[in-house]
Amino acid sequence: DQQVKQNSPSLSVQEGRISILNCDYTNSMFDYFLWYKKYPAEGPTFLISISSIKDKNEDGRFTVFLNKSAKHLSLHIVPSQPGDSAVYFCAASEGNYGQNFVFGPGTRLSVLP
Amino acid sequence: DAGVTQSPTHLIKTRGQQVTLRCSPKSGHDTVSWYQQALGQGPQFIFQYYEEEERQRGNFPDRFSGHQYPNYSSELNVNALLLGDSALYLCASTYPGPGSNEQFFGPGTRLTVL
Numbered sequence: 682d683q684q685v686k687q688n689s690p691s692l693s694v695q696e697g698r699i700s701i702l703n704c705d706y707t708n709s710m711f712d713y714f715l716w717y718k719k720y721p722a723e724g725p726t727f728l729i730s731i732s733s734i735k736d737k738n739e740d741g742r743f744t745v746f747l748n749k750s751a752k753h754l755s756l757h758i759v760p761s762q763p764g765d766s767a768v769y770f771c772a773a774s775e776g777n778y779g780q781n782f783v784f785g786p787g788t789r790l791s792v793l794p
Numbered sequence: 795d796a797g798v799t800q801s802p803t804h805l806i807k808t809r810g811q812q813v814t815l816r817c818s819p820k821s822g823h824d825t826v827s828w829y830q831q832a833l834g835q836g837p838q839f840i841f842q843y844y845e846e847e848e849r850q851r852g853n854f855p856d857r858f859s860g861h862q863y864p865n866y867s868s869e870l871n872v873n874a875l876l877l878g879d880s881a882l883y884l885c886a887s888t889y890p891g892p893g894s895n896e897q898f899f900g901p902g903t904r905l906t907v908l
Contacts, residue, residue: 724900781852782839784829786836
């Protein structure tokens with residue numbers, strides 16, 4: 682049973698437009714969420730995180746929104762750039778002190794020039 | 795400052811064999827986690843080592859075992875390899891302290907079991 686779901690395996694967006702990647706989770710004990718980006722032949726790279734006490738966190742072009750009642754989070758990238766083309770993983774954990782992460786299956790984002 | 799390093803990069807084994815994968819954490823990090831990423835899936839947590847002991851374990855059989863050395867480097871051992879063990883094995887390290895939930899990943903070891 683997948684506790685973290687990313688229902689869109691792939692997404693294509695035009696350069697300069699907004700990319701919205703979605704993630705749903707089932708475990709109500711999750712209270713810390715992260716997004717990782719992965720390029721081929723590299724390990725995942727941390728992008729942005731959010732604690733359950735917040736509903737929004739911004740870092741430059743990246744914003745993560747958390748809707749706890751819907752057990753849903755989303756990553757917005759504005760404006761999208763060709764270098765953003767990668768696989769994006771949503772991850773969740775119980776607590777924010779070294780607990781293991783549960784990852785979703787990933788969404789492949791393609792930003793078209 | 796070197797990030798997380800893993801060796802070897804690629805490995806081919808046959809069913810029933812044993813394999814050892816190695817990981818050196820990022821400088822200053824003391825906690826090492828191992829993940830298995832099958833094709834088309836997200837990484838799945840295998841176990842985490844802290845202070846040379848297994849602190850947490852995911853849903854993996856006892857064929858998967860590990861070790862952490864005093865210098866914080868770590869090994870993942872898999873015995874009696876199965877075809878289904880073919881995957882990318884990722885190591886991640888974390889710096890000590892509360893709120894230290896950002897894990898830094900290495901590039902992974904691609905294991906192929908024939």
